[in-house]
Amino acid sequence: MTEATITVKPKKSGTTLHKLKTREQLTGYLFILPALIVILVFGLFPILYSFYMSLFNWRVTKGAFIGDKNYLLIFGSWTNLLITLAGVALIIGAFWIWSNAFKTLNKGQMIAKIIAAAVMIVGGVIFVTGWGQMINAGNPTFLKSLIVTLYYAIGTVPAEVILGMILAFLLYQDIVGKDIFRMIYFLPYVTPSVTSAVVFQIIFSLRETSIANMIVGWFGISPQKWRFEPKPLLNLLGLNISGFLAGPSLALFSIMIFGIWSFVGYNTVIFLAGLGNIPKETYEAAEIDGATKSQMFRNITMPLLSPTTFYLVLIGFIGTFKAFNHIYVLRTPSAGDSVITTSLLIFDNFYKANQYGIATAQAIVLFLVILGLTLAQNKLMGERVFYG
Amino acid sequence: MDSVAVKQKPVVSAPRAKRSRFYYVGRILTYAILILGAIVFIFPFFWMISSSLMTLGETITRALMPKVPQWVNYVDAWNQAKFSKYFLNSVLITLGTLVGLLITSILAGYAFGRIDFKGKNILFGLFLATMMIPESVTLIPNYLLIRGNIFPIPGGTWLNKYWSLTVPFIANAFSIFLLRQFFAQIPKELWDAARMDGADHLRFLIQVVLPISKAPIMTVLLFGFTGSWNAFQWPLLVTTNDTWRPIMVGLWSFVNEAGPQTHLLMAGAVISLIPILIIYFLTQKQFTQGIATTGLKG
Numbered sequence: 001m002t003e004a005t006i007t008v009k010p011k012k013s014g015t016t017l018h019k020l021k022t023r024e025q026l027t028g029y030l031f032i033l034p035a036l037i038v039i040l041v042f043g044l045f046p047i048l049y050s051f052y053m054s055l056f057n058w059r060v061t062k063g064a065f066i067g068d069k070n071y072l073l074i075f076g077s078w079t080n081l082l083i084t085l086a087g088v089a090l091i092i093g094a095f096w097i098w099s100n101a102f103k104t105l106n107k108g109q110m111i112a113k114i115i116a117a118a119v120m121i122v123g124g125v126i127f128v129t130g131w132g133q134m135i136n137a138g139n140p141t142f143l144k145s146l147i148v149t150l151y152y153a154i155g156t157v158p159a160e161v162i163l164g165m166i167l168a169f170l171l172y173q174d175i176v177g178k179d180i181f182r183m184i185y186f187l188p189y190v191t192p193s194v195t196s197a198v199v200f201q202i203i204f205s206l207r208e209t210s211i212a213n214m215i216v217g218w219f220g221i222s223p224q225k226w227r228f229e230p231k232p233l234l235n236l237l238g239l240n241i242s243g244f245l246a247g248p249s250l251a252l253f254s255i256m257i258f259g260i261w262s263f264v265g266y267n268t269v270i271f272l273a274g275l276g277n278i279p280k281e282t283y284e285a286a287e288i289d290g291a292t293k294s295q296m297f298r299n300i301t302m303p304l305l306s307p308t309t310f311y312l313v314l315i316g317f318i319g320t321f322k323a324f325n326h327i328y329v330l331r332t333p334s335a336g337d338s339v340i341t342t343s344l345l346i347f348d349n350f351y352k353a354n355q356y357g358i359a360t361a362q363a364i365v366l367f368l369v370i371l372g373l374t375l376a377q378n379k380l381m382g383e384r385v386f387y388g
Numbered sequence: 389m390d391s392v393a394v395k396q397k398p399v400v401s402a403p404r405a406k407r408s409r410f411y412y413v414g415r416i417l418t419y420a421i422l423i424l425g426a427i428v429f430i431f432p433f434f435w436m437i438s439s440s441l442m443t444l445g446e447t448i449t450r451a452l453m454p455k456v457p458q459w460v461n462y463v464d465a466w467n468q469a470k471f472s473k474y475f476l477n478s479v480l481i482t483l484g485t486l487v488g489l490l491i492t493s494i495l496a497g498y499a500f501g502r503i504d505f506k507g508k509n510i511l512f513g514l515f516l517a518t519m520m521i522p523e524s525v526t527l528i529p530n531y532l533l534i535r536g537n538i539f540p541i542p543g544g545t546w547l548n549k550y551w552s553l554t555v556p557f558i559a560n561a562f563s564i565f566l567l568r569q570f571f572a573q574i575p576k577e578l579w580d581a582a583r584m585d586g587a588d589h590l591r592f593l594i595q596v597v598l599p600i601s602k603a604p605i606m607t608v609l610l611f612g613f614t615g616s617w618n619a620f621q622w623p624l625l626v627t628t629n630d631t632w633r634p635i636m637v638g639l640w641s642f643v644n645e646a647g648p649q650t651h652l653l654m655a656g657a658v659i660s661l662i663p664i665l666i667i668y669f670l671t672q673k674q675f676t677q678g679i680a681t682t683g684l685k686g
Contacts, residue, residue, distance in 0.1 A: 027589050028505030035496035036511070038559035043518040046529035049538065053528065167425055170418050183672050184426045187433065190668050190675065192618035194636040195657045198643055199436045202650055209450040211435065265429065266679070273680030322522045325620045329640065346524040351625065356528055363525040370522060 058357035070361035076137025087127025157316035164267025197329035251335030274308035440654035474638030488558025497567025607678030
C-alpha cells in the first residue's frame, strides 16, 4: 500500500522508494521495541533460563551441573517416560483409527472400531505399566499432583462449559432483565480470586453451622469437613473404590465448586456472543423448510457454536493447569496432597523448600504437558469444529 | 469488530398462534433456572457483605443478617490490617502498570496491524506463544531476575520495590493482540489521506487511530486493571514487607493473622473488592462486550 501512495507524491525529491521502505521497517521495529523488551525479558527469556536452571543442583544459589538428574527424579528413568508416552501415543492412535481409518472399505467402520478398541486396550496397559514404574522409581508426589490437576480439569471444565451453554441458551430469548442476569453471572469472574476464595474459605469451613453444611443438611446429609477432608468424595458416598478411580477428595471437590462458580459466567458471556453471531436467516430458512426446533438446534446451533465450545474447552484446560491463587487460598494442611495441583507443588518446592533446580524441572514438564494437551485437543476436537 | 458485540435478539420466538400451555410452562422453567443461577452467583457476595456488618458473636451463630449493622468493622479492618497502606499501594501499582501497558500495546498493536517489517509474523507468533506459558515456568527465573541475580539491574535489587510489581506487567501479548485486531481493520483510505497530508505513522496513530479506538483501548484498560488489582502469586513472592505489598497479598496475610475474626475478614474482603465493583458496574457493557470479542477472535 505504501507504493501506491508514494507514486502520488513526487514532490518529495530525493526520497527513493527504497529509503521509504527502510524507514517504514525502522518505524515498525521502533514501535514494537518497548513491548518486545518486556516480553523478551520477562516472558521468553525465563523459559530458557528455567531449562538452564533445571540442569543444575540449584538450591537458592547455583550448584554443580547435574544434567538430567532433576528430570530423573521425576520419572525414575527415561525408559519409564518412553513407555508411558508410547501408551499415550497408542491411545491417541486408537482415537484416530476410530474416526478416520478404513473409511473407503466396505464395513470399514466396523473394522476400524474393533482395531481401535484393541489398540486402545494395549495402549492403556502400556500406559499404566509405564506410569506405575514412574511412581515406583520417580517422584510420586509430583505424579500425584498431575492426577490432582487432571481431576480438577475434568471436574470443572465440562461442567463450566455445559452450565455456561445452558444459561446462555436460556438468556438468548425474550427475557425480562436480561442485562441484569448477565451482569450477575459475570460478577464472580471479575471478582479477585483471592477475595472470593477467602469468602469460600468460610462457606466451606468444617463448622457444623457453615453454609456448605447447612445446604447439605437440607438434604439430610450429616455435616462434612469440606476443605479439610482428604478422603475421596466417592468413598464418603459409600462407594469403596481406591486408586485413580476413587476420584477427587472432598477438599478438592470444594475447590472445584469454587472454580465452577467463578468461571461459568465467563462461558455464558462468550456463548451469548457466539449465539449472536449465528445469522438469523439460517433459522428462518430452516423454519421455511419445516425444521423442528430440536432439528434446528442439532443441525444449526450446535455446529455453528462448535468453535466457541472448542475455544472454551481449550482455554478452560489451560486455565486449570495454570490455576494457582484460589487453590492456594483454599487449601488446608489436613487435606494433604489431595488438593496440591502441579502449579502449587512447584511453588512450594521453590518458595518453601528452596529446591530451585527441582522446581524448574517440574515447571518445564508441566509446560510440556500443557503443550501436549493443547496439541491433542487441537487434533481430536479441532477436526470436529465447524468453522462455517 | 463492534458487530461482534453481544446483541441478543430473540432468534426463535414462537408464532403467537401456537402459544400453548407448554409454552408458558417453558417460560416459567426458564425464569426459575435463571433466577436460581442468579441466587447461586450472588449469594457469596450477599453473605460477605452481611457478615462484614455482624458482631463476632453473630458470625459464629451464623445469622444471615446482622441485627445492628456494625460499620465499625470496616474502620477496624482498615486500621488494624493496614488496608489503607495496601490499598494505596495497589492503586499506585495499577496506575503505573496501566500507563506502561497502554504505551507498549498501542505502539506494538499498531506496528503489527499496520506496518510492514521483516520478521513481523514470527515476532507476533512469539508474542502470542507467551499466552500459553504457565506462570510456574517464568516465576522462578523472574524472581532471580528482579533480585539482580542473573544480571545487574538498576538499583541492585527490585525486591520490595515498586519496579518489580509494575515493570514485568507493562506489556502483554493479549493487549497487543486485541489492539492489533482492531487497528488492522481501519480502512486503508484513512492512512492514504493522512499520508497525503504529510503525516507519519506516529501522527496518524495519535490523531486518527486513537480517537476511533476508544472501545478496544477501554477493554485493554479494564483487563489491565483487573489483572493488576487481582495479582497475587507474584506480589506474594517479591514483597517481603509492607512497603509495596498490594491489597491481595495484604488480604491474605490478614487471613492468616485475623484467624477466627470472620467479621473483620469479610470487611477486608469487601474493601479489596470495592474498586473492582465500581469499575465493573460503570463499564459493565464494555466489559462483557470486550471479553466476548476477544473470546471469539482468540
